[in-house]
Amino acid sequence: MKPPIDFWFDFSSPYSYVANEWVDALAARHGRTVRRHAILLGVTFAAAELKSPVAHPIKREYSLRDFARSARFEGVPYEQPATFPIGTQNAARVFWWLHDSRSPTDAAHWARSAFRAYFTRGVALNDPLALKALAADSGLDADAAEAAWNDPVWKDRLKRANDQAIAAGVFGAPFFVVDGEPFWGNDRKPQIERVLATGRF
């Protein structure tokens, strides 16, 4: 059994959303599975003294263009959310609640559902009412989901995930580790595919 691909993401990261759409199929083609880690990118930015790519107007203008173009390149639907970026701690806590109390597969389903809601329909994951509605639409008990994101247990679980990410050298998202080798960015897909296919990087 080959080790899984570790995949760190933030629900507000467009490149993470795009990567989330291809990573399972890529892994499966090479007999791998994916181990997902929902984190808060703001925490890892702070640790490495970095800023969001949309923090400055010059880079923001390019980045908004590149988000949509990079999605098109991978054949993934994309609509730039009007409110961007947003705080994603509640969505991430729901991820960890499902991950630990149900299964990583249930958490992965939620990840896909939340990413698609935000990046194709503009569902405000930072709005509790919208997030509850999304939870219900995603087949979850909306009240239980709300209770989870308000529960210190899952708040703490997300904090631990952030700490573990920083300890693993994560400073951006999407971030992958394949057989000990780190890869940052949706655009590292071809390099990840090569290492999976050849064992060399």
Place this chain on the structure above:
Amino acid sequence: MKPPIDFWFDFSSPYSYVANEWVDALAARHGRTVRRHAILLGVTFAAAELKSPVAHPIKREYSLRDFARSARFEGVPYEQPATFPIGTQNAARVFWWLHDSRSPTDAAHWARSAFRAYFTRGVALNDPLALKALAADSGLDADAAEAAWNDPVWKDRLKRANDQAIAAGVFGAPFFVVDGEPFWGNDRKPQIERVLATGRF
């Protein structure tokens, strides 16, 4: 006659070096030429309030790994220079001297020679003696090259190139514009290839 691909680079940028090795062949496959612009990345970083990817230890460690890996991915030889990054204003002024007083082709030859010297043999482009020797090895008159990089005319030419880069939205390197569409990064090669092949981006 299709318009050329604009390509901005800094001689101290590893990803620019790698891109410099593939950009002409890629352009030629699609009936295009390349219009090179030597700039100082520090100036564009400052304009967009950005930092070098090696400014912070967390990102530095990853980036050094990724420089070499991205070169291997493109089949380009790479040796991380011991002194990195370095000031490249003299090498860039030689570029513009050749570009304007001889030809863009002569300037492109110098670009390839200087990039390869720094990123495969560790030749310190910021050391005047080493740069003179490299100029001679590259078939130039070394004294004339030195006179050029000390000449206010070529100092000013480089400043104009930096200003024009900022005006064009350049905030990093390598940076490309293809038919009005901006692309940042060696890793945008597949997207550039697609737009050249299909006209869509």
